[in-house]
Amino acid sequence: MEESKASGDFQYLSGFGNHLSSEALVGALPADQNSPLICPYGLYAEQISGTSFTTPRSHNLFSWFYRIKPSVTHEPFKARVPSNERLLSEFSQSNSTTNPTQLRWKPVEIPDSPTDFIDGLFTVCGSGSSFMRHGYAIHMYTANKSMDKCAFCNADGDFLIVPQQGKGTKVLSVTIFLNSSISYLESWLNNTGLVITTECGRLKVSPGEIAILPQGFRFTVNLPDGPSRGYVGEIFGTHFRLPDLGPIGANGLASPRDFLVPTAWYEDKFNPGYTIVQKFGGELFVAVQDFSPFNVVAWHGNYVPYKYDLNKFCPYNTVLFDHSDPSINTVLTAPSDKPGVALLDFVIFPPRWLVAEHTFRPPYYHRNCMSEFMGLVYGGYEAKVDGFLPGGASLHNCMTPHGPDTKSYEATIARGNNVGPSKITETMAFMFESCLIPRITPWALQSPFLDHDYYQCWIGLRSHFNQKSEVPNLQNNGE
Ligand SMILES: O=C(O)Cc1cc(O)ccc1O
Numbered sequence: 001m002e003e004s005k006a007s008g009d010f011q012y013l014s015g016f017g018n019h020l021s022s023e024a025l026v027g028a029l030p031a032d033q034n035s036p037l038i039c040p041y042g043l044y045a046e047q048i049s050g051t052s053f054t055t056p057r058s059h060n061l062f063s064w065f066y067r068i069k070p071s072v073t074h075e076p077f078k079a080r081v082p083s084n085e086r087l088l089s090e091f092s093q094s095n096s097t098t099n100p101t102q103l104r105w106k107p108v109e110i111p112d113s114p115t116d117f118i119d120g121l122f123t124v125c126g127s128g129s130s131f132m133r134h135g136y137a138i139h140m141y142t143a144n145k146s147m148d149k150c151a152f153c154n155a156d157g158d159f160l161i162v163p164q165q166g167k168g169t170k171v172l173s174v175t176i177f178l179n180s181s182i183s184y185l186e187s188w189l190n191n192t193g194l195v196i197t198t199e200c201g202r203l204k205v206s207p208g209e210i211a212i213l214p215q216g217f218r219f220t221v222n223l224p225d226g227p228s229r230g231y232v233g234e235i236f237g238t239h240f241r242l243p244d245l246g247p248i249g250a251n252g253l254a255s256p257r258d259f260l261v262p263t264a265w266y267e268d269k270f271n272p273g274y275t276i277v278q279k280f281g282g283e284l285f286v287a288v289q290d291f292s293p294f295n296v297v298a299w300h301g302n303y304v305p306y307k308y309d310l311n312k313f314c315p316y317n318t319v320l321f322d323h324s325d326p327s328i329n330t331v332l333t334a335p336s337d338k339p340g341v342a343l344l345d346f347v348i349f350p351p352r353w354l355v356a357e358h359t360f361r362p363p364y365y366h367r368n369c370m371s372e373f374m375g376l377v378y379g380g381y382e383a384k385v386d387g388f389l390p391g392g393a394s395l396h397n398c399m400t401p402h403g404p405d406t407k408s409y410e411a412t413i414a415r416g417n418n419v420g421p422s423k424i425t426e427t428m429a430f431m432f433e434s435c436l437i438p439r440i441t442p443w444a445l446q447s448p449f450l451d452h453d454y455y456q457c458w459i460g461l462r463s464h465f466n467q468k469s470e471v472p473n474l475q476n477n478g479e
């Protein structure tokens with residue numbers, strides 16, 4: 001048997017939450033029903049449910065696969081040896097610690113020893129439980145090798161992957177068909193992104209883009225252009241949505257049409273010894289089968305992997321004075337049961353104009369009942385002159401004070417009031433923000449990349465209080 005369809009290019013369907021269909025062979029999708037007695041081309045029909053069968057229609061997620069052999073055709077699951085001891089999906093006193101201190105990590109170095117996405121993944125912090133279907137985990141990964149003869153399947157939750165290292169060049173051609181559907185054809189030059197093969201097809205994901213791999217999808221991560229590092233937000237028991245826009249109106253922030261879903265792609269490969277690596281309760285299990293799981297010739301549904309280019313984001317902000325709360329730049333949100341309270345928001349700080357008058361423009365000093373994990377894909381971050389590096393991370397836990405470092409504060413005050421519009425360019429920072437308080441893993445706290453001097457960046461903030469003058473002269477510190 002041989003590969004029936006292989007292509008260097010990546011073709012996508014577009015639209016967040018759409019019910020989509022795709023076939024790699026014409027006529028492979030049954031026309032009038034989901035479960036015909038005999039499917040076209042002799043394929044097996046298989047459903048994947050991302051929500052309970054009875055979830056209200058507005059949030060019900062499911063897809064139908066038409067595949068060469070069904071997923072069930074494998075030997076029993078066994079514990080994987082070696083396991084990955086640095087993964088958690090349930091956080092308790094026995095496996096992680098609580099810590100209100102401001103934490104910051106330098107970029108983790110990519111190891112020399114061969115490490116694929118599964119072995120290079122490690123949990124930094126999280127809260128709740130995949131078993132109880134409520135909670136989240138923040139992981140990071142470093143990898144220097146493609147996954148080989150194995151596919152990953154996360155039974156615990158959805159992954160939002162933020163690749164960080166390297167930056168590619170994209171050539172995009174868009175075809176608009178007469179029926180007004182749109183096809184995107186992407187080619188890539190010199191980039192160091194990920195190629196993620198999923199049961200729905202293949203995604204090319206470069207730094208500056210994100211990919212969402214919903215719970216239960218089988219996928220491989222390949223590194224065609226070299227080592228990779230990145231961040232992963234994982235949510236248990238719910239799925240990401242676009243945020244409501246409230247008074248902003250119908251448009252703005254992430255546009256639904258910019259979310260790209262792969263098109264059907266399959267390989268008909270006899271592949272003895274192929275393993276499915278299943279993350280289940282934070283532990284890894286393997287099941288052996290003799291074929292590639294990427295054998296879906298056609299599919300339809302709204303439970304799909306997708307990607308999004310963060311540079312397509314249309315940021316909103318103040319146009320006169322004061323600093324908006326970061327929720328204004330929410331790309332995706334995973335809801336909790338309380339309206340307006342996120343289990344996990346994914347927020348970005350993209351390039352944008354700053355125009356506010358008589359305003360301290362960087363983020364304000366604050367304490368938040370929500371917890372904030374931040375990462376930096378490239379460039380610098382407006383609240384930290386140094387120390388917060390691309391590939392690094394920070395955690396400001398529930399009610400832990402934080403804000404601009406001394407150098408950012410003093411530089412902002414020194415610039416004074418006559419700054420005019422200024423543009424923040426060439427940067428992409430992000431935040432995972434949660435209502436649940438994260439516990440931190442021992443390996444993240446004992447990491448050689450933990451910045452023990454982080455607190456020093458605020459220690460130099462001086463008092464400018466001058467009770468004799470309403471408007472102190474900050475340059476002279478009133479002393
Ligand atoms: O802490 C941070 O840097 C993130 C953040 C940014 C901002 O502009 C306002 C509030 C906030 O928590």
Ligand SMILES: [Fe+2]
Pocket residue numbers: 366368372396402
């Ligand atoms: Fe903050």
